[in-house]
Structure formats: structure tokens, C-alpha cells
Amino acid sequence: MEKLQNIRIAVDAIVFGYKNNDLYALLIEQKFGSADKYWALPGGLVQNDESLSDAVIRELHEETNVQLNFMEQLYTFGDDIHRDSRNRVISVAYYALVDASNLEIKADTDAERVQWFKIDEIPPLAFDHNLILKKGIERLKAKLTYEPIGFDLLPEEFLFSDLENLYCTILEKEIDRRNFRKKILSYGILEETEKFSPIKTGRPAKLFKFNNLKYNELIKNGFHFEIKFA
Amino acid sequence: MEKLQNIRIAVDAIVFGYKNNDLYALLIEQKFGSADKYWALPGGLVQNDESLSDAVIRELHEETNVQLNFMEQLYTFGDDIHRDSRNRVISVAYYALVDASNLEIKADTDAERVQWFKIDEIPPLAFDHNLILKKGIERLKAKLTYEPIGFDLLPEEFLFSDLENLYCTILEKEIDRRNFRKKILSYGILEETEKFSPIKTGRPAKLFKFNNLKYNELIKNGFHFEIKFA
DNA sequence: CTACATTTGCGTATAATTAACGCAAACTAA
DNA sequence: TTAGTTTGCGTTAATTATACGCAAATGTAG
Numbered sequence: 001m002e003k004l005q006n007i008r009i010a011v012d013a014i015v016f017g018y019k020n021n022d023l024y025a026l027l028i029e030q031k032f033g034s035a036d037k038y039w040a041l042p043g044g045l046v047q048n049d050e051s052l053s054d055a056v057i058r059e060l061h062e063e064t065n066v067q068l069n070f071m072e073q074l075y076t077f078g079d080d081i082h083r084d085s086r087n088r089v090i091s092v093a094y095y096a097l098v099d100a101s102n103l104e105i106k107a108d109t110d111a112e113r114v115q116w117f118k119i120d121e122i123p124p125l126a127f128d129h130n131l132i133l134k135k136g137i138e139r140l141k142a143k144l145t146y147e148p149i150g151f152d153l154l155p156e157e158f159l160f161s162d163l164e165n166l167y168c169t170i171l172e173k174e175i176d177r178r179n180f181r182k183k184i185l186s187y188g189i190l191e192e193t194e195k196f197s198p199i200k201t202g203r204p205a206k207l208f209k210f211n212n213l214k215y216n217e218l219i220k221n222g223f224h225f226e227i228k229f230a
Numbered sequence: 231m232e233k234l235q236n237i238r239i240a241v242d243a244i245v246f247g248y249k250n251n252d253l254y255a256l257l258i259e260q261k262f263g264s265a266d267k268y269w270a271l272p273g274g275l276v277q278n279d280e281s282l283s284d285a286v287i288r289e290l291h292e293e294t295n296v297q298l299n300f301m302e303q304l305y306t307f308g309d310d311i312h313r314d315s316r317n318r319v320i321s322v323a324y325y326a327l328v329d330a331s332n333l334e335i336k337a338d339t340d341a342e343r344v345q346w347f348k349i350d351e352i353p354p355l356a357f358d359h360n361l362i363l364k365k366g367i368e369r370l371k372a373k374l375t376y377e378p379i380g381f382d383l384l385p386e387e388f389l390f391s392d393l394e395n396l397y398c399t400i401l402e403k404e405i406d407r408r409n410f411r412k413k414i415l416s417y418g419i420l421e422e423t424e425k426f427s428p429i430k431t432g433r434p435a436k437l438f439k440f441n442n443l444k445y446n447e448l449i450k451n452g453f454h455f456e457i458k459f460a
Numbered sequence: 461c462t463a464c465a466t467t468t469g470c471g472t473a474t475a476a477t478t479a480a481c482g483c484a485a486a487c488t489a490a
Numbered sequence: 491t492t493a494g495t496t497t498g499c500g501t502t503a504a505t506t507a508t509a510c511g512c513a514a515a516t517g518t519a520g
Contacts, residue, residue: 075303092308176480
């Protein structure tokens with residue numbers, strides 16, 4: 001006869017932010033637990049009566065005050081049965097995108113400290129969180145090229161050069177500024193505002209908005225967003 | 231204080247097979263449990279000391295005797311907290327590809343009956359398994375276009391027309407036979423054998439093999455497999 | 461043996477898309 | 491005024507995708 005199942009289930013979330021030409025992830029320093037000296041992804045055990053995505057939202061709300069523009073399930077980590085040294089814990093990982101351009105982070109009850117880390121300056125994390133983060137970055141890179149999620153990392157109104165830099169930075173690729181602009185504009189998913197950038201160098205640049213309604217309409221007619229790089 | 235976590239964790243697997251111009255999924259009729267009148271995806275609870283993927287392999291081995299050519303985690307279903315009416319169960323779903331062209335299925339201990347179902351003739355399944363299957367088909371369709379997994383549904387040696395029909399059938403699209411052939415051949419990932427098809431109608435067709443070594447070599451040099459349809 | 465149906469295998473012309481780059485416009489700073 | 495900078499729009503060449511044409515190699519019917 002089989003023993004009673006004794007496996008815990010947790011959720012962990014990668015929160016990506018983009019600011020000043022760099023990609024960041026939100027990490028917390030844990031107050032409790034054996035791994036209290038480590039930075040970790042925000043997360044925790046799922047409650048009996050809450051859905052997985054509700055659990056992620058709750059944990060993020062408890063530990064940070066960021067407003068999510070996008071969230072998606074990433075992967076479930078349960079192949080390393082000792083990923084948590086105390087108990088068997090399976091983690092359902094999510095990743096989320098926020099506009100970090102103008103954001104203050106709160107340090108709240110569950111987390112001693114909350115901090116943005118540049119994606120290439122991530123310290124050794126608790127559990128297998130470095131692995132989770134690696135997979136999250138891969139997914140983000142892939143998804144950027146075939147769905148318009150880059151806008152979820154930017155303010156509602158942004159410069160074309162912001163969008164271009166975001167793509168170049170995250171995908172670590174060069175791209176021709178003029179062809180990139182032409183391509184995105186040809187999709188007709190951007191809306192031109194009347195406003196101009198406050199930056200006082202070079203020719204003033206128009207601010208653009210992503211038109212989600214238009215995008216959804218195009219999708220219904222078989223449109224497929226795609227940004228390819230050499 | 232929080233209550234003790236009381237959530238079970240299961241794995242379920244979609245096994246896809248392709249035969250005679252149709253896509254199939256493997257279903258089992260369950261012997262035990264409240265849903266014993268339903269067909270269901272093969273699967274079951276994860277044991278305390280086994281990894282998630284080991285659990286899938288074990289369940290498939292217990293319930294069927296198929297040899298997997300490909301297996302990948304699909305999604306974790308845990309947002310509907312009543313997806314199993316008896317207890318809260320979170321299911322980590324996988325999908326796998328097998329060569330069904332020449333295959334006998336065994337009915338074994340855990341499963342009363344095991345049977346292939348055409349993908350468009352799937353009955354109402356236990357739990358949320360129709361939902362899982364739907365997501366699996368979406369993933370299979372998407373992945374077919376950007377990774378060479380179609381070969382994992384075919385015998386080791388196959389005709390070009392088999393491959394072409396597989397793509398047309400699963401993606402439900404028309405495609406120009408000659409352009410499809412040209413494209414795949416241009417990638418250099420196929421190996422021509424000396425053998426010919428046993429079919430006695432029309433011009434005899436060469437049998438081809440997928441060259442996985444060559445493919446991996448190309449990947450390292452930045453190659454990207456892609457089959458687009460109009 | 462011949463004509464015909466069938467499927468394979470290879471080729472070519474044209475359309476569409478991508479990649480590479482030129483350059484003037486609109487600003488600031490000196 | 492001039493130099494420096496970034497934006498915004500354009501043109502051309504290279505590449506890739508699409509739409510076909512057609513002969514080769516078989517089995518079969520007469």
C-alpha cells in the first residue's frame with residue numbers, strides 16, 4: 001500500500017521590470033525559514049481554498065506593492081525532489097511584467113527587504129530559484145518576439161526609442177532602428193499621441209501608446225505579431 | 231495561523247499518436263474512483279520520493295506500453311479548486327508523442343481499457359481532462375511549426391507525403407507539396423535512405439530519416455526550424 | 461503492348477518581405 | 491551660427507515565399 005502523499009505545493013513569481021536600459025527582477029530577502037540569508041523570488045505555499053493564480057497575486061500583494069500588467073504560468077518545478085531541503089515542495093512558477101519606470105517598492109510583513117536586481121547581477125538565490133529565473137528569462141525573450149508583451153514593461157506612453165532599446169537590451173541583439181520602426185508601425189497597433197518627450201536632446205520625439213483594442217481586433221482576423229532579429 | 235496544507239498533486243499525460251491521416255490521443259477507462267464511468271487521460275498521484283517526470287513515466291508504464299519519442303511538461307491545472315470533486319488535486323499535465331503506425335496497446339492493472347481516440351471524436355472526459363487535452367492540442371500545433379517534433383509521430387523511416395499529410399492534418403491547413411518539400415530539404419535535417427515505399431501506386435517514393443545529430447549541430451550554429459502556413 | 465491514372469521529384473517565374481543604408485528635420489548647447 | 495544629436499521618412503538590393511509547370515516512374519485497364 002502506498003504511503004499518504006506528503007508533498008507541499010508552492011507558487012513563486014518572477015516580476016520583471018525595465019528601467020534605464022536594463023532588465024530587472026524583483027527579489028525578496030526572507031525573514032523566516034532556513035534560507036533566511038538568501039534572496040529569493042517572491043512566493044509561498046498555496047492555501048487549501050485558493051487557486052494557483054490567486055496564490056501568486058496574494059503573495060505578491062503581501063510582499064510587494066507592484067501593479068502587474070501581465071502574468072502567466074511559467075513552469076512547474078518538481079523534478080528535483082530535494083529542491084527544498086526541509087520538505088518536498090513542488091513550485092508552480094509564474095512570471096509577471098510591470099512598468100518599473102516610476103515605481104517605489106514597499107518592504108512589508110513577509111519580506112524583510114524587497115529590491116530590484118539587474119538581470120545580469122543576480123546573486124545566488126534560495127532553493128532552485130536561479131534555475132526558475134533562467135527559465136523565465138528564456139520565456140520572456142521568446143515571447144517578446146511573437147506577442148506584444150514588451151509594452152507591459154513600459155509606461156502607457158512611451159518613445160519609439162524606448163521600445164527599440166527594450167528589445168535590444170532584453171534580446172541582446174542589434175537591430176536597425178528604421179526597419180524596426182517601420183515594421184511595428186506597419187502593424188497598426190500603435191496610437192500616436194499629441195505629446196512629445198520631455199527629453200531635451202535631439203529632435204523631439206512623439207509619445208506612442210499601444211492600442212490593445214486594435215490588436216485584439218487584428219488577432220481575430222488572423223494577424224500574428226512577430227519581431228525577428230538577425 | 232494557517233491550516234495545514236491539504237492539496238494533492240497528480241500528473242496527467244496526453245499521449246499523441248498519428249495513424250492513417252488522423253491524430254489520436256490515448257485514453258483509459260478508469261477502474262477505481264468516483265469517475266469510473268468516464269474515459270480519462272492516463273495519470274495519477276505523485277509519490278513522495280519520485281520526480282514529476284518519473285511519475286508520468288511510471289503511470290504510463292503501468293497503464294500502457296507505449297514507447298515515447300518525446301515528452302514535455304504542458305501546464306499545471308490548479309485554478310479550478312473543484313476540478314476533482316473528492317479532494318483538492320492539482321494536476322501537472324504533460325504531453326508525449328509516439329509512433330502509433332505500428333502499435334498494439336495493452337490493457338493493464340490500473341486501467342480497465344486503453345484505447346486510441348481520434349482527436350475530433352473525444353468523448354466527455356473525467357475531471358477537467360477535456361480542457362487539458364484542448365491545451366495540449368494547441369501546444370502541439372504551435373510546436374510543430376517551430377520545432378521538428380513531427381518526426382516523433384512517424385516511424386523512423388517515412389515518406390515525404392507522410393510528413394506532409396501529418397502537417398496538413400494536425401494544423402488543418404493546405405500546403406503546396408512542392409514548396410513544403412523544398413523547404414524541409416533545404417534545412418538538411420533529413421537523410422535519404424536507399425529504400426522505397428512498399429505502396430504500389432504512382433511513382434515509387436524514397437524513404438527518409440530525420441537526422442537528429444545534424445539537427446543539433448545546426449541548432450548550435452543558430453539554425454531555427456520553421457514551417458509557416460498561409 | 462499501349463494508353464491512362466497516379467504520385468513523385470525537380471524546376472522556374474513572380475510576388476512579397478527583409479535587410480542595408482541615405483538623408484533631411486527638429487531640437488540643444490556652445 | 492555652427493556642431494552635435496536624435497527622430498522620422500525614404501529608396502534599393504537581397505532574400506524568401508508563393509504559385510505553378512512538367513517529366514519520371516510506377517500499376518492497371520484494355
